[in-house]
Amino acid sequence: MRRDLDVLDALRLVIGGPVCLVTTRWRDKTDVMPAIWVTPVSRRPPLIGLAVHPSRQTHDLIRFAEEFALNIPGPDLLAHTHYFGVVSGRDVAKLDISRLPTFPASRIEAPLLEFCLAWIECGLEEALRLGDHTFFVGRVVAVQAERDAFDETWLVGERPFRPLHYLGGEWYGLLAERFQARLRTDEEGAVQLEEAPEERERREEEEARERERRQREGAE
């Protein structure tokens, strides 16, 4: 079930690096493209940046429409996500061909994609040329997420509700496990760090030697 979230939640939706399907609409053109080069850049106001190559139709649609949406897919949309990346919206009406249903965004014209796990609507604030890409900075204006996928953070629950990650080439991955970091403090309140792997190795070796020594002594 979809529910509305605070605009600040958008920042936590994109950290950890899930694939974002960027949807755009300008006049009679609608397009979709997976974006991997995405990050929050500011909390007040909540801004998200994404780098898009100028050869992409999405690049021009963002420039002209001055808005875009990020739709975060789960593993069910693996083939769709990959397909949206390998064909160009200049050649093919990707969204029509995919037959993936859409629904209206609440604050912008671009459509949102059904079967995704989260949706972030942005208005364009800046477009900066950095190297061979344009870095579009969007201000978050509306956010929705599936209740079973995200509650303050990604829940990493049942497999269909985990966001899809891109690793490169044709390779994708999913998050698994979700664990909490706890800082232990000593009696005076100072933080106690866990042992570094090196220290642990040294300690374990010493303990093993000590056990061996005792066994030898016990056997004598």
Place this chain on the structure above:
Amino acid sequence: MRRDLDVLDALRLVIGGPVCLVTTRWRDKTDVMPAIWVTPVSRRPPLIGLAVHPSRQTHDLIRFAEEFALNIPGPDLLAHTHYFGVVSGRDVAKLDISRLPTFPASRIEAPLLEFCLAWIECGLEEALRLGDHTFFVGRVVAVQAERDAFDETWLVGERPFRPLHYLGGEWYGLLAERFQARLRTDEEGAVQLEEAPEERERREEEEARERERRQREGAE
């Protein structure tokens, strides 16, 4: 075992959104801070951007030194990573207290952290104010990674060799599974998409009804 990689591999190391421990050194000051707001922004030249709040000591050290390193930890460094985030380098010599060993970078002054899975050295190209953070854009000058962790993409192999992801609050996650997207084409070479979840549901329902019908008929 560490090995040197091509500078372009840095872009694949940071996609998918692993935590990056930023190390910096300027004159007699050395600091470390986890950065989550990190993304590639250009391929030619290979540029990586990260957003850092001006209150952080790392912010000033990057500005003054005009270089920084990204060290990507695995789950063994969970407590260290979290600790580096909750205390400020202005108050505490974090790196000394952590007793995490370091080794020299190949092209920059900042130290690299032992027990990480990958290391990216960057020279500062631009510093842009975006909202309440500074977006530092670094040009990748050297890259290393653990052989068991990364080979063209993150391998998502044995647990200690998977990069650590941050989810928000005290919550972290790990990647699991690594799978390949394959586009099927029909006889004429057109791409065949997998069914959308909706279509699959409808087909499965129809098949179930068909099976029931046959069972009833068989039982009659």
